[in-house]
Amino acid sequence: MHKVLLVIIAIVLSGCGTNYGFSYVKPEVENNAVVYIYRPEAPNPGKQPLGWKYPEVFIDGKSLGVLKLEKYIVVELEPGMHEILFTGLTDKANWDERDLKRKFSVHHTEQKYLKFQVRYDPKTIGLLEKTKYQLFLTPMKHDDAIYEINKLNPQ
Secondary structure, three states: OHHHHHHHHHHHHHHHOOOOOOOOOOOOOOOOEEEEEEEOOOOOOOOOOOOOOEOEEEEOOEEEEEOOOOEEEEEEEOOEEEEEEEEOOOOOOEOOOOOEEEEEEEOOOOEEEEEEEEEEOOOOOOOOOOOOEEEEEEEEOHHHHHHHHOOOEEO
């Protein structure tokens, strides 16, 4: 009876902690970089802007899938320049905003963090016109990114 009770307590306690899906990825090719693209909550109170909407993400023309709120995508890339695109112009996307396209570079063995964030445009909040949004893609330092991405799950 005591053994059964201990097993039940162990199962309950193991489920009580926060169990997020983040883990570091080691590149398959030794000199390649690993890029984490993540979408945390916006820093505004209340409803998240475009919380139920999601773009499809492409790097160098190759789809990585969609990026939903509070999720992240990991991709291994060769060193050099790359182009990332967030778009709603695909069947997989549920996104009405204009495309966001940026170039970035990675170095061999680098771990790079790119934070994709949607915020309300403060110029349109509370006005009679339709609420607009601002899209940001921000390169983050490892020491800052790990605290945000640690709360997210993989896409």
